Amino acid sequence: MQQFQLSMYRLIVETSTNLPGDVRKRINEAREKEDQGTRSALSLSTIADNIEMAECNVSPICQDTGMPTFVVHVPVGANQIAMKEAIREAVRQATKDGKLRPNSVDSLTGANSGDNLGPGTPVIHFEQWEKDEIDVRLILKGGGCENKNIQYSLPCELEGLGKAGRDLDGIRKCILHAVYQAQGQGCSAGFIGVGIGGDRTTGYELAKQQLFRSVDDVNANGELAKLEEYILEHANRLGIGTMGFGGQVTLLGCKIGVMNRLPASFFVSVAYNCWAYRRQGALIDPETGAIKSWIYGGEEKVPMAKLSDSEDAAPAERREVVLQTPITEEQIRGLKVGDVVIINGLIHTGRDALHHYLMEHDSPVDLDGSVIYHCGPVMLKDDAGEWHVMAAGPTTSIREEPYQGDVIKKFGIRAVIGKGGMGPKTLKALGEHGAVYLNAIGGAAQYYAKCLKKVEGVDFLKEFGIPEAMWHLQCEGFAAIVTMDSHGNSLHADVEKTSIERLAELKEPVFK
Numbered sequence: 001m002q003q004f005q006l007s008m009y010r011l012i013v014e015t016s017t018n019l020p021g022d023v024r025k026r027i028n029e030a031r032e033k034e035d036q037g038t039r040s041a042l043s044l045s046t047i048a049d050n051i052e053m054a055e056c057n058v059s060p061i062c063q064d065t066g067m068p069t070f071v072v073h074v075p076v077g078a079n080q081i082a083m084k085e086a087i088r089e090a091v092r093q094a095t096k097d098g099k100l101r102p103n104s105v106d107s108l109t110g111a112n113s114g115d116n117l118g119p120g121t122p123v124i125h126f127e128q129w130e131k132d133e134i135d136v137r138l139i140l141k142g143g144g145c146e147n148k149n150i151q152y153s154l155p156c157e158l159e160g161l162g163k164a165g166r167d168l169d170g171i172r173k174c175i176l177h178a179v180y181q182a183q184g185q186g187c188s189a190g191f192i193g194v195g196i197g198g199d200r201t202t203g204y205e206l207a208k209q210q211l212f213r214s215v216d217d218v219n220a221n222g223e224l225a226k227l228e229e230y231i232l233e234h235a236n237r238l239g240i241g242t243m244g245f246g247g248q249v250t251l252l253g254c255k256i257g258v259m260n261r262l263p264a265s266f267f268v269s270v271a272y273n274c275w276a277y278r279r280q281g282a283l284i285d286p287e288t289g290a291i292k293s294w295i296y297g298g299e300e301k302v303p304m305a306k307l308s309d310s311e312d313a314a315p316a317e318r319r320e321v322v323l324q325t326p327i328t329e330e331q332i333r334g335l336k337v338g339d340v341v342i343i344n345g346l347i348h349t350g351r352d353a354l355h356h357y358l359m360e361h362d363s364p365v366d367l368d369g370s371v372i373y374h375c376g377p378v379m380l381k382d383d384a385g386e387w388h389v390m391a392a393g394p395t396t397s398i399r400e401e402p403y404q405g406d407v408i409k410k411f412g413i414r415a416v417i418g419k420g421g422m423g424p425k426t427l428k429a430l431g432e433h434g435a436v437y438l439n440a441i442g443g444a445a446q447y448y449a450k451c452l453k454k455v456e457g458v459d460f461l462k463e464f465g466i467p468e469a470m471w472h473l474q475c476e477g478f479a480a481i482v483t484m485d486s487h488g489n490s491l492h493a494d495v496e497k498t499s500i501e502r503l504a505e506l507k508e509p510v511f512k
Contacts, residue, residue: 001079001082001083001085001289002289003289003290004083004086004284004289005086005289006090006289007136007282007289007290007291008086008087008090008091008136009090009094010282010291011281011282011291012090012091012094012099012100012138013094013099014294015138015139015140015279015280016061016065016094016100016278017054017055017057017060017099018054018055019054019055019061019276019277019278020279020280020296020297021297021301021302022214022215022216022297023215024302024304025215025216025302026215026216026252026253027044027047027048027051027252027275027304028048028302028305030044030189030242031044031045031305032305033248033249034241034242034248034249035248038241038246039242039245039246039247039338039481040246040247040248040249041247043242043245043441044189044242046447047275047441047444048304049304049444049447050441050443050444050445050446052303052304053446053447054445054446057446058099059099059390059445059449060098060099060100060101060378060391061276061391061443061446062142062276062278062393062444062445063375063376063377063378063391063392063393063445064101064103064142064143064376064395065099065101065103065142066139066142066146066278067122067140068116068121068122068140069122069123069125069138069139069141070087070122070123070124070136070137071125071127071136071138071209072087072125072126072127072134072135072136073127073131073134073135073136074127074129074286075128075130075134075286076128076130078134078286083126084124084126087122087124091115091116091122092115092117094116095114095115095116097380098379098390100116100140100378101376101377101378101391101466102114102465102466102467103116103121103143103467104116104118104121105118105465106118110353110468112464112465112467114465114466132286133283133284133286134284134285134286135281135282135283135284135295136281136282137212137279137281137295138279138280139208139212139279140278141208141278142187142274142276142443143395144187144395144396144419145182145186145273145274146272147185147186147396147399148182148185148186149204149207149269149270150177150178150181150269150270151200151203151267151269151270152164152178152268152269153265153266153267154170154171154174154266154267154268155170155266158173158177159177159503160177160180160501160503161173161176161503161506161507162507164177168227169510169511170268171194171196171227171268172227172230172231172510172511173506173507175192175227175268176235176238176503176506177503178192178194178270178272179231179235179238179240179250180238180240180500180503182240182272183244183421183492183495183496183499184240184241184242184243184244184495185244185419185421186272186273186274186396187243187274187275187276187420187442187443188241188243188244188250188251188274188275189249189251190250190252190272190275191252191253191254191255191272191274191275191277192231192253192255192270192273193208193209193210193211193213193255193256193257193271193273194255194257194269194270194271195207195256195257195258195259195267195268195270195271196256196259196268196269197259197260197266197267198259198269199262199265199267200267200269202259203259203267203268203269206258207269207270207271208271209257210255210256210257211255211271211273211279212279213255215252215253217255219255219256221258223511224256224257224258226511227511228255228256230510232253232254234506235251235254236249237502237506238250239495239499240499241495243419243420243441243442244420244421244491244495245439245481245483245491246491246494252275252277253277274443276443280295280296281294281295281296282294282295318338318339319338319339320339320342321339321340321341321342322341323341323342323343323344323415324345325345325346325347326345326368326369326370327369327370327415331414332415332435332436332486333434335436335485335486336482336485336489337483337484337489337491338481338491339481339482341415341436341438341479341480341482342477342478342479343371343415343417343475343478344475344478346370346472346473346475347371347372347475348365348367348370348371348373348471348473349373349374349375349377349392349471350372350373350374351376351399351468352399352468353460353463353464353468354460354464354469354470355400355403355404355407358403358410358411359403359406359407364459364460365459365472367411367412368411370412370413370414371413371415371416372407372413372415372417373394373417373418373473374394374395374396374400374417374418374419375392375393375394375417375471376395376467376468377389377390377392377449377452377466377467378390378391378445386455387455387471388455389449389452389455389471389473391446391449392448392452392473393419393440393442393443393445394419394440394441394448395419396419396442397416397420397421397422397437398420400418400422400426401423401425402425404416404422404426404429405425405429406429408426408429408430408435409429409432409433412433413435414434414436415435415436416435416436416437416438417478418438418440419440419442420439420442421437421483421492421493422437422492426484427490430484430485430486431486431488435486436482436484436485437482437484437485438480438481438482438483439481439482439483440478440479448478451475451478452473452475453475453476454473454474455471455472455474456473456474457472458471458472459472
């Protein structure tokens with residue numbers, strides 16, 4: 001069991017820090033398809049850089065390491081109790097070492113366990129089989145893309161697509177709608193697993209199981225193979241693009257499974273996964289507990305394509321503006337959608353718990369003219385007691401929509417950094433109070449951690465835990481794109497409008 005525990009630790013580290021070769025290949029292919037010099041092309045280049053940085057630093061690709069979910073196939077007679085305890089200990093150690101972010105939170109009190117252990121976490125599924133070896137697979141699926149999972153009950157009416165019936169064409173419509181509704185909030189371009197049938201629980205399980213398939217495999221069911229191919233082609237015609245910036249590549253993979261259902265129920269369940277498609281597996285020797293081989297080519301390193309001169313060429317209309325905090329209203333009013341902003345100076349992280357707190361309380365620091373970064377970083381403290389940022393990409397901003405406008409008004413905040421955009425209430429507040437929304441590249445946790453030079457302090461660490469605490473960070477060269485400005489313009493609203501129009505063009509039946 002000691003060797004098995006070490007193997008599970010290695011599996012966690014490999015999954016969190018090194019994107020599998022099949023995923024890397026698909027991202028490289030996406031870069032070739034994307035129009036050069038666009039926001040989406042530059043975002044894919046940042047993603048490619050981040051993938052290699054994570055591998056080199058042996059640090060999390062994305063700061064949200066999700067809900068660790070293990071699927072374990074074991075020979076008859078294996079001690080599953082001991083194996084479960086070894087997996088839990090490996091999770092605890094990986095969290096302590098900064099390979100996983102502490103993500104296990106009490107649903108009633110909000111208290112963070114600090115070690116990713118607690119009721120329901122991690123998720124471990126055991127299944128016996130007749131083979132002699134042990135097969136362990138792990139997926140780290142972050143909260144941003146988990147929140148874009150969706151389940152349909154057929155028949156139903158779908159925005160832009162009309163009626164979806166209990167047939168293959170109704171399934172087609174549901175899957176297309178699932179991609180549309182994710183927009184950039186799930187860190188597109190993404191992958192989807194689809195489960196047809198089952199009950200509400202097993203349908204979602206089947207959908208997530210599809211994410212363990214290799215990117216380039218072909219469905220054994222001929223009809224589903226054709227549907228997977230159709231979805232991959234037509235979802236990329238919606239124009240949502242990387243991070244929802246608009247573009248040619250919105251979906252990187254689609255895998256579909258089917259199971260029987262009750263006569264009264266017809267569920268189509270979709271598990272959305274971001275570009276940071278972190279899943280890996282290992283075959284384990286049952287006698288020694290050592291790793292015999294990696295399932296998704298862990299030893300095979302696929303380099304990310306290098307940035308070409310034409311890809312890096314910025315369109316003439318793109319402006320780059322350098323801002324030093326604190327920022328003035330005059331500087332903010334001079335920005336417009338599409339500008340690239342480079343921020344230097346002190347910024348502050350703030351997520352769900354902090355925004356809720358600030359609605360009723362004062363801030364522990366002066367936020368006038370400052371920047372709030374929607375981020376739950378991975379942090380480690382050294383032997384001298386100094387905190388260091390290990391991974392720090394943006395979290396999905398739309399969760400803060402109920403609070404953001406009021407917080408901007410109350411504290412004089414000039415810029416909000418996040419991903420996926422925000423809604424009309426925030427857009428209105430940006431105009432009324434002179435602020436902007438800056439979209440960073442979701443999942444690029446190593447890329448942004450490099451910009452965060454020093455931790456000046458932290459508030460609410462004990463109360464909220466590491467991801468939700470308010471970290472005060474000195475940054476240098478932090479780049480993000482203005483996607484919502486103080487003049488009422490929103491790139492996210494524009495892309496959503498265009499994509500629903502293109503979705504409606506796919507309304508007519510395809511599969512009889």
